[in-house]
């Protein structure tokens with residue numbers, strides 16, 4: 642239990658959105674380091690149904706991605722999964738997901754994302770309002786800490802934030818914080834995993850064994866016509 646929860650009864654919850662196509666050890670290790678560093682009481686993985694920024698033909702059926710996340714996090718009592726973006730119709734916008742959680746719980750919420758996703762944040766729907774809903778934690782690559790605070794924000798955001806130089810964070814006019822946290826970034830991407838599988842090469846030690854077994858059982862990522870058909874690929 643975090644100190645905040647003991648004091649206020651509020652949990653500290655991380656929200657980790659992604660395509661997870663498929664989930665890999667970079668996602669899992671990043672989430673675990675952030676959980677520990679920020680004393681989060683839990684991290685909720687939120688697979689997106691139709692991500693606004695990605696080419697759909699590369700993305701397999703959401704139910705496969707959800708199941709792979711479920712298997713990958715099963716042994717971690719701090720990790721859980723939400724299918725909120727899958728149960729909503731249309732594109733998965735983070736602003737809608739954050740509103741959903743904000744309206745339904747009084748917990749302190751921390752949206753977790755990678756540095757590569759953060760640099761594109763100005764293209765996200767209603768991006769200015771994202772920061773009115775929760776704190777943001779950006780997982781940064783080693784060495785990032787040397788980047789001066791002033792150079793960490795995209796221009797369109799700078800007027801809404803004040804630097805807290807001592808804490809090396811930005812404080813939004815709503816009071817929420819934007820924190821950059823260096824993690825031991827594993828150079829793994831879902832793209833790389835998909836490419837290896839397509840070429841018939843090993844993905845061992847890049848994804849959890851449970852996920853690997855699932856991919857093989859369902860013949861995922863091997864060839865285009867095998868992708869995305871959940872009903873046809875059982876066992």
Ligand code: ATP
Pocket residue numbers: 658659660661662666667668671753754755756757758759780826827828829830831832833
């Ligand atoms: P793709 O290669 O298909 O673009 P991806 O590996 O970037 O996928 P996503 O599901 O798009 O995976 O990422 C979800 C979130 O996890 C994003 O915020 C992304 O920045 C972050 N992330 C991706 N890879 C890593 C990694 N190796 N370490 C830490 N965070 C990561």
